[in-house]
Amino acid sequence: MDVQAVLKLADELVFAKTGKHLEYLEEAILRGTIQGQKYSQIAEDFHLSEGHIRDVACELWKILSDVLEENVSKANVRYILERAKFYNFSTIGNDNLTINNVNICPQTPQSPQVTQQPQETSTQPHIDLGDAPEIFRFYDRTSQLTTLENWIICDRTRLIALLGISGIGKTTLSLRLIEQIKTHFDYIIYRSLRFSPTLNATLTNLLQIFPQQADIPQNIETQISQLLNYLRQYRCLIIIDDVQMLFCSGQLAGQYKTGYEDYQLFFKLIAEVNHNSCLFINSWEKPREIAKLEVNNNYVRTLVLGSLGLAAKEILKDRKLSDEEAWETLIDTYQGNPLWLELTASTIQDLFGGSVSDFLQCDAPILDESLQAQLDQQFQRLTQQELAVMIQLAKESEPVALPDILKILQLSVSNLVNAIRSLVIRLLVEVKEEGKTTFFSLNTVMKEYVKNRYMR
Ligand SMILES: Nc1ncnc2c1ncn2[C@@H]1O[C@H](COP(=O)(O)OP(=O)(O)O)[C@@H](O)[C@H]1O
Ligand SMILES: [Mg+2]
Structure with a gap:
């Protein structure tokens, strides 16, 4: 493939759309992508961050998508430009280009209706x-x-x-x-x-x-x-x-x-x-x-969407909790769930003088009533079979595989499989693959909730 010719075509397309030629970095990203380079390699060559390369590339694919009226991405840009060059741009080098039967004049970049797609405007949405x-x-x-x-x-x-x-x-x-x-x-x-x-x-x-x-x-x-x-x-x-x-x-x-x-x-x-x-x-x-x-x-x-991770420390900071060395444990215990952490932070403020260590000394996780009420809404949706599986998993100290659950629960294989699949869709059960076996378990908050509500 003639990389130079494809780059020239891309430049003309971008000029037709925006009135600006490809910048040096954009051209380099396009060349690298066409030649099979990863963003990380291009970033290394230019001593720039991969994120920056990705952002610039993202903008470029967007402009090309608009012009060519199809979804251009890193994965397909080479193919799409090659095809465009072959079929649609026989007039390249002339003053006017024809793309998908739409006439583009490079000298009049503002001629807006090059595509059927709406123009991205700088006006307020x-x-x-x-x-x-x-x-x-x-x-x-x-x-x-x-x-x-x-x-x-x-x-x-x-x-x-x-x-x-x-x-x-x-x-x-x-x-x-x-x-x-x-x-x-x-x-x-x-x-x-x-x-x-x-x-x-x-x-x-x-x-x-x-x-x-x-x-x-x-x-x-x-x-x-x-x-x-x-x-x-x-x-x-x-x-x-x-x-x-x-x-x-x-x-x-x-x-x-x-x-x-x-x-x-x-x-x-x-x-x-x-x-x-x-x-x-x-x-x-x-x-x-x-x-x-x-x-x-x-x-x-x-x-x-999973845990907020260590960024959840900011929530604890806003609540002016103490014992920063124990915050990570608190975040892990409450699965990095911002709402659970906010509700728990209120309990720590009200009953433990803001001390996270004192709170964790108790048998964590302690489930605040409003946290339990949150979970009630999700558990009210479960079928009897799903609930039986949750209760069984709450009793287990280690993750268990499906045949182990089957041995204990009086469920047909189909009912058990459907119940577990449904619990996974509801994101109430954790799944772990080890070798060829899949194991299921509950996180500490779920376990405590099930024990409180259904096993005492
Ligand atoms: N990234 C975040 N940074 C700070 N607070 C957050 C963040 N995500 C969620 N929260 C807080 O957690 C609580 C629950 O968030 P919300 O978006 O309502 O959850 P969901 O829609 O998944 O139920 C809210 O009080 C919100 O302010
Ligand atoms: Mg919501």
């Missing part, structure tokens, strides 16, 4: 956060923010599920993400499903946000198709929080309540139909269709 909570403090989550930004901006992912148990920080992270990426969007919308609105109510609410050309239809199909039109016409980020409210209690994870099944179709269409926007959902449980879709659809991704 329309932001409607509805009843989103205000975020006063935010610590870390740097790697998750980078991943999500890459998925949304570089990879143009259409449907993202952010999963995690209650209190781990899904709402906070998704709202913080807005700050980071808002300039890429025309519309940014946040809605919570905490009161379980029907799909009809949710769509009516969303459609009202856009400039109305006609009345909002009543029929779900027409509503979805109108929303998809907006998602094509504008680049939108729609965050739908508390999606777990759509699922049943007393049934295996991810089963829609009666009357809410049409959300399934909505999520599926968002993933499968071509548009320029992103639907970002937060949930305790992974919706079943997302698990199915992400197998074959590159536009669907899932991120499971």
Whole structure:
């Protein structure tokens, strides 16, 4: 392949879009990528951080995606540019380039409609956060923010599920993400499903946000198709929080309540139909269709949110707790869950004079009543079989494999497998692979909760 010719083509494309030629570093990243180099190698060559190279590359793929009307990434840029050069750019070197039958004139970079995709403008997006909570403090989550930004901006992912148990920080992270990426969007919308609105109510609410050309239809199909039109016409980020409210209690994870099944179709269409926007959902449980879709659809991704890690020390600092040397143990005990740590910090302040060491001297973990109430909401959803498995796991001092649980519980293999799978989807059970065996266990907080509520 003629690398120089491909670089020249890319430069012309970028110039046509932005009015600026490729910068030295951008060209180097493109050359390195085409020649199979990793970002880390390019970073080393230029004595720059890998993160910086990634950021510059991300912007470049985005511009090329816009111009070429397809998703350009590190993995496919070589192929796409080679193909573009071969098929679409026979006129290269002339004043006008033709890309996918759209005429681009390098001398008039402002001629905006080179693609059907909305232009990313520097104007303020329309932001409607509805009843989103205000975020006063935010610590870390740097790697998750980078991943999500890459998925949304570089990879143009259409449907993202952010999963995690209650209190781990899904709402906070998704709202913080807005700050980071808002300039890429025309519309940014946040809605919570905490009161379980029907799909009809949710769509009516969303459609009202856009400039109305006609009345909002009543029929779900027409509503979805109108929303998809907006998602094509504008680049939108729609965050739908508390999606777990759509699922049943007393049934295996991810089963829609009666009357809410049409959300399934909505999520599926968002993933499968071509548009320029992103639907970002937060949930305790992974919706079943997302698990199915992400197998074959590159536009669907899932991120499971875990411990806040050592950044949670900032929460303890805000609460003015003492004995800093013991904070790491406290964070580990409460699984780095910001809400659990906030609730526990209140107990430590109120009853232990702020001393973390004194608190840990007691038989930790102590579960504050409001922490138990948080877990009650999640446990109320379990089936009898799931609860039986949780009680058995709470009795075990070591992780156990499925056959060991089967020996003790009076369950058929199918029922046990379904119960465990469902508990894993609910993120209530920890899973560890060792050799060819999978082991299951409960973390210390779960164990204590199950013992308190179901075994005393
Ligand atoms: N990264 C963070 N930095 C500081 N506080 C956080 C962070 N993530 C979560 N919190 C705090 O933890 C609590 C629970 O967070 P939230 O986002 O509501 O969790 P979820 O939506 O997963 O239930 C909130 O009080 C929030 O302020
Ligand atoms: Mg939340």
